Amino acid sequence: MGQAVEVYSLFTDFDINLFCAGKHFRLYEKLGSHTVTHNGKEGVQFAVWAPNATSVSVIGNFNGWNPHSHQLYVRWDSSGIWEGFIEGLRLGEVYKYHIHSNTGEHLEKADPFALVNEQPPHTASVVGTTWYQWNDQTWMRQRQVYNAHDKPFSVYEMHIGSWLRDPSDPERFLTYREVAGKLVPYLKEMGFTHVEFMPVMEHPFYPSWGYQITGYFAASSRYGSPQDLMYLIESLHKNNIGVILDWVPSHFPGDAHGLYKFDGSHLFEHEDPRKGFHPDWKSYIFNYGRNEVRSFLISNAFFWLDRYHIDGLRVDAVASMLYLDYSRNEGEWIPNEHGGRENLEAVHFLKELNEAVYAQFPDVQTIAEESTSWSGVSRPTFDGGLGFGMKWMMGWMHDTLNYFKEDPINRRYHHDKITFGTVYSFHENFMLPLSHDEVVHGKQSLIYKMPGDEWQKFANLRTLYLYMYTFVGTKLLFMGGEFGQTSEWNVNQSLDWHLTQFEPHRGIQQFVKDLNMLYRTQPALYERAFTPDGFQWIELGDHENSVFAFLRRGAISSDDVLVVFNLTPVVRSYRVGVPVPGLWEVILNSDDVPYYGSGIHQRAALSEEMEWMGCANSITLRLPPLGGLILKQV
Template sequence: MSEAVRAYSLLTEFDVSLFRSGKHFKLYEKLGSHTVIREGKEGVHFAVWAPNAHAVSVIGNFNGWNPHSHPLYVRWDSSGIWEGFIEGLQLGEVYKYHIHSNTGEHLEKADPFALLNETPPMTASVVSTTWYQWGDSAWMRNRKDQQRLDKPFSVYEMHVGSWMRDPSDPARFLTYREVAEKLVPYIKEMGFTHVEFLPVMEHPYYPSWGYQITGYFAASSRYGSPQDLMYLIESLHKQDIGVILDWVPSHYPGDAHGLYKFDGSHLFEHADPRKGFHPDWKSYIFNYGRNEVRSFLISNAFFWLDRYHIDGLRVDAVASMLYLDYSRQVGEWEPNEFGGRENLESVHFLKELNEAVYNHFSDVQTIAEESTSWPGVSRPTFQGGLGFGMKWMMGWMHDTLNYFKEDPIHRAYHHDQMTFGTVYGFHENFMLPLSHDEVVYGKKSLVYKMPGDEWQKFANLRALYLYMYTFVGTKLLFMGGEFGQTSEWNVNQSLDWHLTQYAPHRGMQRFVRDLNMLYRSSPALYEKGFSPDGFHWIELGDRENSVFAYRRSGHDDANDILVVLNLTPVVRDYRVGVPAEGMWEIVLNSDDVSYYGSGIHQQSAESEKIPWMNCLASIVVKLPPLAGLVLKRI
């Protein structure tokens, strides 16, 4: 077999110019390995960015991993791109780049643009393709209407490898296609509008949950091929279920085959450890000031939206990107040029990312995991914001869980934790997250965070879920929470699906399903989910009884709903102000016996002309213990 041939390129001068200026957003079409036909001869074109390399070659089984037999050739334009054509190679060929650095090191690196990698712990890249005959045209054509901010967003967050395992062999992962056969009907039945996958990009260390990525363009081969993942996404789309991917542009690990010191220099990461090393995760931070790195990252976002038909990206660890002093002590960080703690290069990158994504994919959403009070995370860049579509409401999550952890006898002293969210709840387009981070590392499962005996724990959790689904913003629930998983999430095993045979868990699962159906069928709960016009406190000061009442409104006031929460175990006959006279029907009661509740039941209540709680009329309702009621006027 002959050595790599230099006189062939997929890259034009315009491609190189865009790349070097940070404006090439489809590098996956040009860099990496691509099967091509050159002068009637089939083979693979390789292209890799390694500007500080002395020499680069392709090594693999096909040449006995000999670094001298198939060299690549550096382009004449000072771009630092090495490329070449190797005749006879086909899909499935295993390879790496051998890089002889300018400092004398000899490195073996996986391809940063590889579409597939070997299954860990093996680390080589595989010549592959993302060609797929998609069958989700109806979803793609109509998703703009499904994903607007005035539409319901109920997200089921899950980890592919631990959602469900093979019952006959619990150590075996289900493939993407096997997951599809189980997951799609389940999500359809449960009523979630979207699935969010924890990172599916290739990662060498499985317990990192996918957040330590080495193959940014490669779907993890643990579960199958790129086409198998596409089948899973397509299957969800065919049932009108959107797909969000967790995406990690904030850091990456230092594995020898990965991006770290890729060509012997600090190529992708910032050379200054005060900006380039993450003390919490012992990982490396992208150099957002380097044009080529921004092209790499934005191209990666485009890749998943383009080639995999992804409907949204949840961007991980945004707070760590925004602040130069994030998790750093005095002396461990350097202020920006204006003396501040803001990472201006990262801010520029995030704005450019969102502008590019929404310009090219106007019907998707970007969602920031951002835990600070940075202003305008989900506001347009032309208004000074970062340009995300939504932001996780971490403050609401912490306050709400802290409140519900309290024994009801003490909740009167923590009443404001339930009401404070509306003070800032409309500054951003908030998503309410009860995510994976809350059920690991000794934090307990959601149901075991609740106080009381078994019945009270489940009653409290049902009340919390009802509060989440009827509060402002969109919703996210981590897998297992929907049936009251009792143990913490363990990435190395399946969820405890056997629990659903027991009444408390079966009732919780039924309740979450009914909550999703209520949410999706009630415009008052989502049409003004990010507007103060859509939420009105009726009773927020009854701390003695731990009772809360509020009204949700959509575009048509006739569809308003009323929510009343009783967060003590005492049954109460309680007068509540109502915004309109008439008969009010209880459409959801978290204490229903079908949910494992006590069965305190009232079908409806007729208003009386008794002014109450600043309303002209009122009703009397029997409040079940540790429960919530949702009422609509009929």
């Protein structure tokens, strides 16, 4: 055995007991590489879980990548952890673990707990630190207000590498700090309350968009250091913008340096491919029934919330975790112990995850991307739910886009695609997503999903956004949608920002900005986002004219707003029932000229004592073509 490694441990017996029981949720403080002082000597402490290894050593430039010179010591207990202290190593040291498995394999693996990884295509880990002098204390003290269910929640989803590139060199990524200088003022001007970053964890294959993660504890080095990402997050917080991270506990890739067969055995993934291999993504599924794996994953969630001050986690592909037969044919999956298709181990993991997160970070949100009718995704675990704070409303998204794709002459036959949403809108705490998945792989950009000529396309898109912002639930819009990006999202290039010099694109960008401002200042649009007392249909049955009208109700009746849509390209004189008499003022019109609208305008309408649509009073409106109005009683 090499002479250069000293016996030293950061673990207590209590740590080991928690880890083996699946209850250690801050493993990033113990496993991985840490700069420490031991017996008066400075160096790096290494610790890695590899229970099926016969030997583990640290290799790197410092020892010529020699697997024999710096061998770690296996703990005397049954934890399977190898550890040791190497004097003289410093921050920035490049390393891997050389693992000799009990099957005779020699593997070179990156550190699963590395805080920094080499920039791809290089694959080694780097001794790093997440120390940062944070200056976002005001936000952190107050964020329970900004993240609450009865506050406005308007999310700008984005991919850091393709939001904006260096104009002088379109191949060059902007750094996290450079992004901060551009993104923060933009989001502040546009009025979004939160930004959601698609996965920033290290991933070797850039076109995976970040969803094929190898370095779960490392911010992608493509864009800079951990401290650079922290600066971006801090800058957002100082401007009262929350940060949500896309998080992927559902699967991981089979890269040779990654988690797959980490110590020569199926350590993190199920051994049986019917449970351990994902047929869609050609990746590997975590073994949620293994205690140490649950400790790894929940520790990772804690890590981003703790070290990076993240305000929420959007959990990717929850449906693929919940169902044993997800994307599998008969005979390609194993039923659970009751003969069912539910992955009981994943259900247990998700409940434990949410319980642990909300116990330690009660002022954050966990948000499930879950595409099925699984009951209680966003209900408390004590009530039989999975415990998420919110769930993406995929049914609303599909129905709504399918409706808006229709030529207006055919919309009368698809009226229920709009009205059906309220049948189930309050079963969960829903977020309405118009996400990246809807503008790739031949699905077209949002603007080109809309029917008609150029003017009609933009009118339809503005009305779609008006509908999303006034319907129940919180909101999410993918980057580029706010100015009518015409091409599909391409991860290899910047958004087409030059389009904003043209009137139609400037108009819809201004409309989204005004929508955000209105959403944030009208309590009726957010106070009761998840409860049926916040919504009331006024007109839902006029399929011949494709007209819809509903009330959004606030905690105070004087805050109520009336929303009316005309989804045909003709101007209509239309009577609408109102809950109270008086003067109703138009506070937003999607057809206004500054938005590239036709300018069909009506400032206000005085009610008449005429019963209509179940209301004792009514008003007559001039409805703009392919447009919508928001009105409020003066």
